[in-house]
Amino acid sequence: MDLDFWWLLIVPVAFALGWIAARYDLKTLLSESANLPRSYFRGLNFLLNEQPDQAIDAFIEVVKLDPETVELHFALGNLFRRRGETDRAIRIHQNLLSRADLPERERDHALFELGQDFLKAGLLDRAEETLARLDSGEHAIGAQRALLTIYEIEKDWPKAIQVAEKLETMGVPPLAKEIAQFHCELAQDALGRKNPAEAADELALALKANEQNVRATILAGDVAAAAGQHEAAISAWRRVEAQNPSYLPLVAEKLMKAYQALERAEEGATLLTSYVERYGSSDLLDIVYPYVAELRGAETAHALARTQMQAAPNLAGMTRLIEAQMATAEEPRRGELELIRTLVKQRTKNLPRYTCQSCGFRARLFYWQCPGCSGWETYAPRRVEPIVTPQ
Ligand SMILES: [Zn+2]
Structure with a gap:
């Protein structure tokens, strides 16, 4: 019985302790909030009522009354930037930076935000x-990444390579894919300036x-073709093909033209037909079809x-099949086929597009970036048909 009695006492004691703790917390909160300006709560x-304009005005007042609120400066600056009020x-970040007493950590942060x-x-x-x-410190990696974006926008590829290589030494995941693409951009520039030696150097890099x-391999072929070395x-x-066969549609036409230049079109058609049979790509078929029909x-x-349609049916291939039958x-079979073709074409009015696997951006042309x-190699070299929903 005695034991049960003591157990019963524990409940009110715990309750009392909780009550004291809560009161203490409330007191501290009240004394702390008394130090905050009224505008802060306004x-x-x-913000809670989703009225950001009024919230900003209120916070600006807090910043004016209490310039020590560094964090609030950052929050406001971010808010403005996100709304496009750069x-x-x-001004907010420059204001912070003009303070002589700003600790180094906050100074770096403000520089980063200003950038x-x-x-x-x-x-x-x-x-x-x-x-x-911002060469060192907490924001060094973020700053170098932003610099990389800047050089990509400016198409300053040598500087982009420099920054990417520097970033790699700072321990970020490898940027080999990007660095190779920057060299390809330089090679393409050199090719445009009719400087094949420089282009070849960049491609090797x-x-x-x-x-x-794959782009470097394709460009190496372009350099040779520009010099008339079709072989x-x-x-x-x-x-x-050995690197990545899904990129073959990007070189199919080039290959055929080179074989034609060497007066070996038949050999070209055989090669491309074998690609179609092996990899079953409707993009490849689109390119090969007219050559095979002609030859x-x-x-x-x-x-x-x-054969291709049986392997992978799609609307673009269907149009081609109907045309082949036409x-x-x-007559009158021809007229009927014409009707079917018109209907299928109406359904595929939006031509198949390349689709970015990162952001979903659709484009008629193939882009490496x-x-x-602005992601690199985010497009599969394959055009995707728009999804047709029945009406
Ligand atoms: Zn994208």
Whole structure:
């Protein structure tokens, strides 16, 4: 019985202790909040009511009354930048930086934020100058990443390579894919300036950075073709198969043209037909079809299209199959096929597009760098048909 009695006492004692603790907490909270300006709570209230404009006004008042609130400066600056009011964000961060007593850690943070403001405002020179000051410390990696973005926008590839290599030494995940692409950009520039030797040097560097880089292999073929060395061009483009066969549609037309230049079109058609059969790509078929039709007749082309369609049916291939049948059909069958073709074409009005696997941006042309999210090699070299929903 005695034991039970003591157990019963524990409950009220625990309750009393909780009550004292709660009172103590409340007291501390009240005394702390007494130090905060009224506008702070008004601002919070506006934020909770999803009235950001009024919230900003209230917070600006807090900052004016109490310039010591560094964190609030950062929060406001961020808010302004996100709303696109970069001039106000810039002013806030410059204000912070003008303080002589600002600790180094906060100074770096403010520099980093200011760099982002300039970047968002499109003032790339000033962004570069600001971020370049953050060589070490907590924000060094973030600053170098932002610098990399700036050099990519400016297409300053030598500097982009420099920063990417520096970032790698700072322990970020490898940037070999990007570095190889930067060298490819330089090679493409050199090719445009008709400087094949410089282009070849850059391509060697690209493959040294990333031996899987297909673009460098394709460009190596372009360099050879530009010099009239079609044989060398063909052997470069054929290497794409070993690297990554899904990129073959990007070289199919080039290969065929080179074989034609060497007056070996038949050999080219055989090679490309074997690619279609092996990899079953409708993009490849699209390129190969007219050559096969011209060299070997409509019937052979038709058979190729049929085999491909049976392996992987799609609407674009279907249009091609109907066209192949139309070529040999007679009236009134021909008129019927024409009708079917028109209907299928209506359904595929939006041509198949390349789709970025990172941001979903759709494009008619193939890009090595996505125009939507600026990611490198985010497009599969395969056009995807829009999804047709039945009406
Ligand atoms: Zn993208």
